[in-house]
Amino acid sequence: MSDAPRIATAGGAGPAGRSGRLAEIAPSAPPARQARASSSLLLREGSQQAIERLSELQTEPDWLRAERREALQLAGDLPLEANPLFTSYVDLRAARFDEIDPYLETGDAAQMSDVLPEGAEGLLVVSDDRVVARALSPAAQSAGVVLDTLPNVLRERADLAAHVRALVEGSATLPQNDKFAQVARALSALGLVVHVPAGVRLEQPIVIRWAVGQPGRGLISRTLISLGEGAAASILEEQLPSVSPAAGAQSLWWGTSEVVLARGASLDFAAQQDFAQDTLAFVNRHATLGQEAQLRWALASVGGQLHKSRIDNQLVGRGSGVNQVEIGFGGGSQLFDLTSYTRHIGEDTSGDLLSKGVFLDRSRGYFKGLIDIERSARGTDSFLGEFAMLLTKKARSVTIPSLEIDQPDVRRASHSSSVGPIDETQVFYLMSRGLPRELARKFIVMGFLEPVVARIPLAEAQDRLRELLEQKWPADSTVATEPAA
């Protein structure tokens, strides 16, 4: 079915039955404890051919090809988890990489839609391996906003090509010590570029929609986002199934958000992941903030079998700040593995991070966080909160909210975490107002997650997320939909 050559073609390099699959560029589900030993699973021979082929297909400049090679080397050498704090909490057993054949050839579809939805400043839709829609408002277009694929930008915008190169070269927008980020950097088959020039302030959000889910296929991508001085924008990223779920091989979405905010820039980034349950999602989000730059993440994960994400906030510029809210609502045997690093480097920076999880059935949440306050970061204000609700006996939550502090001159450096069942007094209170028990419980859980939902920029998208969250609620235990009058 695929016109793309398989990633690895070196005969005999891999174990029987695995040749040519993602197993060779990614570890094949080792037990958590062996996480550090598994880097040898990365077979460079096949992947080397794959990156050359990717560069060729996209007629990439030499510097980008060099980037891929460097990343492949790094990815091969790195353990699954480079931070010894977290090695015990890496679990890829649910991933069947050997079933997945990632796309190599991507690009614009033959038929492209250019219809801009109501209330959006821009739209880009990727369906499996093709860009199927792309649109920008006239205002954004005339202001010089860019929303396009990397090959198109490199071909058509020589000025931006240099800018993009300067931003990403040498892994500047991805963590050097993260195997997953380096796999994306080496093997990205589809790059996207979002650029908002200095001084441009977009009123409405840019929507980027990813639809994947073809059994046995995967999309590896990078999204490069830069805002010039004083620019302001909001981005909504939606991750959806491309086909209705069918039993069969797993599918994969492996991508990044690489954000660079110049002095005084402001970005609201919201994401909602609602993949089908046999999809694997690997996400790296990395942001570098200049002086006085402000970034707000609102990230919700509902779907997928395994959602593994790492967020790096680099607060470099004086007075920069990040506000991050993240939720995961798990059911079945889903695992949300959510890591976040916040590095305070500049003076008077602030970080406010909140993660919340609700877990049903046998689902699990790993919340791994690290606030790092460097010696240069006087006047830091940093908070990290990790809160979970376990709704069933077999659900599990792991929270590791860590702090490393080299500069005591802080306004605030604290974290807090709690795990608990639904508060029975709250249930009683709602029941006393006429709500049936199950509905009361559901309301409390929705209220627990609402602070993240409220931060999604489009009203429509907010409603959709509320719907997704409600759908998570087990149908058999849900009683009346409307409270008694």
Add this chain to the structure above:
Amino acid sequence: MALTQRQIVDNDRSKFDFKDELVYLHEAKRGLTRETVEEISALKGEPDWMLQFRLRAYAHFLKRPMPTWGGHLGDIDFDRIVYYRKPSEREERSWDDVPDKIKETFERLGIPEAERMFLAGVGAQYDSEVVYHSVKEELSKLGVVFMGTDQALKEYPQIFEEHFGTVIPPEDNKFAALNSAVWSGGSFVYVPPGVDVPLPLQAYFRINAESTGQFERTLIVVDKGAKVHYIEGCSAPIYAADSLHAAVVEVIALPGAKVRYTTIQNWSNDVYNLVTKRAHAHEDSTVEWIDANTGSRLTMKYPAIYLRGRGATADIISVAVAGKGQHQDTGAKAVHLAPDTKSRIVSKSVSKDGGRATYRGHLKVAPGATNVVASVRCDALMLDDQSRSDTYPYIDIQEDDTTMSHEATVGRISEDQVFYLMSRGLSENEAQNLIVQGFLEVFTKELPMEYAVEFNRLVKLEMEGALG
């Protein structure tokens, strides 16, 4: 006894800042071999099962890699360590060998003359010897056993074999394996069912005659419904001849028992203090761990309580002060394995003059441990720009009706508070000292009065920089 070896202690990183080269006497062989282990066992006239236990531990020690987390362990040279000294050889060092700074610290802390000799490892403390003997009489009337671990192996072989190594197996970690292979000394406590020991058992008095070991092994068994408070250590710096201290402490609280273990660690600042301490709390028992670390170059110590029986309670207060050249990597673990269990962890750390204080904790609620209530609270105070503070809590919950809360804060002394106190006539240093003492009060208020007084005096000296 001849002078056979000359050792230069790395002075630069020592809080006490001693400048002298130290010379001490011994004739024991350095380094660890299977023969050393066999020799220790033979010298002690141990039963065969203990020799086999030691050898099993030794095999594991060789196999087990050094931990790659925690503090910097690269400078430990296992071949330079003397693994066993016969008690009679222990007092061969003379008072003149003790660095002036240590002597001065004793002076400032107001430690009596005889006690100073004991703390410096150069003499027995005869006053406490007398106290200990009267304590012993009273205890034996109650059926309480309180003696050296070696002696207990001979006199109470049954209780010993039943419990020894059951809480911390040799395979637990590299340093527990090392201890299990070469252990010597330590305390053994057995409290019979229903006995409430009216006074704290102080290891300080018991070990007077034989000095404290570097690889001591403590086993505390508190039988059903019994109650005891065991105290180890003291605020004055303990001067060590070798730079590695790897103790193992096992505490067993049988159903309904209540045990409190209090320890103040103040090794001199060239010591690696790598200690494994763990308690098993059975049904309806309570284990309290009150732990302070002010000395050593590097301490890695995470007192753990395994809540194995329904209704058991764990309470851990862990305090660390990291000064110049020190890394206190400490914390606590509570592992809930049974329903209706409770745990509370409170950690307070102070780092100053480039010291590093790390909290590393683990809270686990295993499947089946329903209706657990747990809390972890960590506060850190950093007194200057050169110091560092880390917090690494691991919280792993696998039951849906768990109630867990965790809070952590890190900060420096509030200038407002200092200003306020100074406006009341205190000097800046006095004000800071008072604030630090207040910060650590959660710990000091749990100490017997004389310990609390001494500990506060120690903190005051640290704050004044009077210790170097």
